[in-house]
Amino acid sequence: MTQSAGQIIRSHGRRYVVEADDGNTYDCSTRGKRSDYAAGDRVDLQISNGEQAVIERAQPRRSLLYRQDDFRQKLIAANVTQLVVVLAAVPTPSREFLDRALIAAEAADIAALIVLNKTDLPETPAARELLGFYREIGYPVLELSALGDISPLRERLTGQTTVLIGQSGMGKSTLTNALLPSAQARVGDISTALDSGRHTTTHATLYHLDADSHLIDSPGLQEFGLMHLDATQVIHYFPEMRELAGRCRFHNCAHLVEPGCGLIAASTAGEIAAVRLPLLQKLTRMLQR
Ligand SMILES: Nc1nc2c(ncn2[C@@H]2O[C@H](COP(=O)(O)OP(=O)(O)OP(=O)(O)O)[C@@H](O)[C@H]2O)c(=O)[nH]1
Numbered sequence: 343m344t345q346s347a348g349q350i351i352r353s354h355g356r357r358y359v360v361e362a363d364d365g366n367t368y369d370c371s372t373r374g375k376r377s378d379y380a381a382g383d384r385v386d387l388q389i390s391n392g393e394q395a396v397i398e399r400a401q402p403r404r405s406l407l408y409r410q411d412d413f414r415q416k417l418i419a420a421n422v423t424q425l426v427v428v429l430a431a432v433p434t435p436s437r438e439f440l441d442r443a444l445i446a447a448e449a450a451d452i453a454a455l456i457v458l459n460k461t462d463l464p465e466t467p468a469a470r471e472l473l474g475f476y477r478e479i480g481y482p483v484l485e486l487s488a489l490g491d492i493s494p495l496r497e498r499l500t501g502q503t504t505v506l507i508g509q510s511g512m513g514k515s516t517l518t519n520a521l522l523p524s525a526q527a528r529v530g531d532i533s534t535a536l537d538s539g540r541h542t543t544t545h546a547t548l549y550h551l552d553a554d555s556h557l558i559d560s561p562g563l564q565e566f567g568l569m570h571l572d573a574t575q576v577i578h579y580f581p582e583m584r585e586l587a588g589r590c591r592f593h594n595c596a597h598l599v600e601p602g603c604g605l606i607a608a609s610t611a612g613e614i615a616a617v618r619l620p621l622l623q624k625l626t627r628m629l630q631r
């Protein structure tokens with residue numbers, strides 16, 4: 343048995359593929375029932391043989407992006423510096439999914455970038471209009487087509503470890519393929535043909551774009567549970583609202599029904615987008631339970 347260390351480059355359930363510092367790639371299991379590791383994690387290994395190893399522990403993380411619903415926690419990616427939310431006009435994107443992904447990025451202290459993909463489609467203007475709001479509150483938005491020139495996105499990935507997040511069908515895999523050096527282009531074994539014959543991403547996989555730039559393609563998500571957040575902190579994850587909280591009469595205002603709430607006043611006056619305060623309130627109520 344030899345010790346080594348490495349980075350998780352693929353996670354699927356409780357199986358992980360680790361690229362070890364010895365230059366080999368190992369198929370790894372974990373001690374006991376542990377599954378709290380994610381693609382991007384730096385881990386300590388105990389090597390069993392030329393192909394297999396056991397993950398002993400994760401090294402301290404720079405960041406951890408995860409989501410949690412009522413029943414389970416799902417680690418999405420570790421040590422990323424940037425989250426890219428991919429959406430497109432078709433299939434119709436969920437605005438709440440976008441909001442939640444941005445909130446998760448704020449909570450994990452990760453920079454966020456919104457990519458509007460499929461700009462070759464005639465339905466694009468509606469999605470563009472929606473994204474105007476996010477530009478206004480400070481999120482960078484890139485428009486492109488994964489079938490066309492993606493160099494603006496490539497530039498934004500330089501020197502970063504980026505996780506691509508999106509609802510199924512928005513084009514993450516197509517973008518990933520376009521970004522990857524051809525030598526490591528996605529192969530069939532990391533997609534699974536569903537009954538429909540459609541290929542869908544089932545693993546989170548880390549790819550090296552160059553020595554300092556890495557990309558994690560995560561499985562398409564339909565929901566983004568945020569049960570791990572602290573109810574009193576949620577306001578800090580809404581950039582356009584956090585400064586306004588100083589206007590509230592009570593310093594511990596929950597912005598739900600409190601008299602003199604600066605956010606309720608701002609929302610009523612149309613100073614903040616109509617859907618954002620109700621989302622903050624919904625999250626706060628859910629987290630207070
Ligand atoms: N017209 C157009 N179609 C695109 C573009 N990007 C992706 N598509 C198509 O959109 C569909 C979904 O793309 P995928 O890359 O599989 O989407 P995904 O987000 O990876 O989906 P999951 O694997 O389910 O997570 C495919 O049929 C792609 O060919 C684009 O820029 N323009």
Ligand SMILES: [Zn+2]
Binds near residue numbers: 595596597598600603
């Ligand atoms: Zn308030």
